[in-house]
Amino acid sequence: RFATLEPQPKDPIFALVDLYQKDENPNKINISVGAYRDENGKPYVLPVVKKAKQILLNDPNANHEYNPMTGVDSFCHNAAKVILGKDSPAIAEERVATIQTVAGTGALKIACEFLKQTKNTPIYISNPTWANHKAIIENTDLEWKEYSYWNQENRNLNIEGLLEDLNNAPDNSTILLHACAHNPTGTDPTREQWKRICEVIKKKNHFTFFDCAYQGFASGDLDNDAWAIRYFIEQGLELIVCQSFSKNMGLYSERAGYIHIVIKPSENASVIAKNVRSHLGGITRAILSNAPNFAVRVVDIILSDPELYKEWNENMKVMSGRIQKMRKMARDKFVELKTPGTWDHIQQQIGMFSYTGLTVKQVECLIEKFSIYMTKNGRMSVAGLNEKNVEYFVKSVDWVVRN
């Protein structure tokens, strides 16, 4: 019955991790996967997460009962405050429909299913974007189209191209935006540029679909990184936000996330939000019954306790600060070696990734000759660099660029 199936192509990032693990070169570097590494190149369990897990273990009332399909109400409420702001009028006016999801990817999937049921128009994604956006949209039998994002020549945002494409999209299109720390380019719009994007979206009656996987990673400040989302809401727009705690709490495999659908202000906005939430719950029921609970309980312990919340912010600053330091060290070493080309963008870009501008051939050479594993589009996860390997990395890139 299944004899005709061909093997699926391996996911490019997980395939690189496989190769990296088999490589015996003691100098090997993995800068492919978007997961934070400490200064010794090791996975990092946030100290605040360790504390919260201990509190959960000691809680005599903790159990493993099923949750409602929409998740635990108080958890949903606390997660909404992190991303929409604790004084968000949308939350106060009860016009936010929030449900628990299987991290950011699960949120995107449920959101796409919801959009298919309610809108069924193409979803516009940035060119380039995180590869899984296309896969999730296709898997939901929706269509994607691209809007311009990256200016390869200047290594910055192609804002005019972006605005033109949003202007040319049919009215009432869905626009998927990275809320901060754009993956893979590490390049976000400025506040002025966000305002211009919002203006076009409003004018064209487009629907905004925010993916927020890196809140706290871009600047080390949760409020700052949620600025665009909050601004769009302030402007009276209705939108979806997919929120992940994978990166900012280092809970990658535990799958903590939420969807928030913000309804625009009106007399019956809170009723609409309730109905939207029940639909999201219904979709969840048919796909996975209910979202996993361990990680969101850990998240909620941290969100509910002012001391732990403060400590979480400090832990995030440790991560984003080390990444910024590595950006500067790499950029300074390129300058010192007089590596052909400009390297300021490595320091200017933000979040987990840098879009280096290296070509596919150069990346292949880095992998084969130097055991430096990164994705073929020239994206590197800066978190994979540390004080011990940054020089080897820069010297290898220098060799590749010159040869």
Ligand code: PLP
């Ligand atoms: N969105 C973007 C842009 C990402 O880079 C990622 C992860 O790499 C995700 C969403 C989903 O993350 P997760 O499903 O692990 O929460």
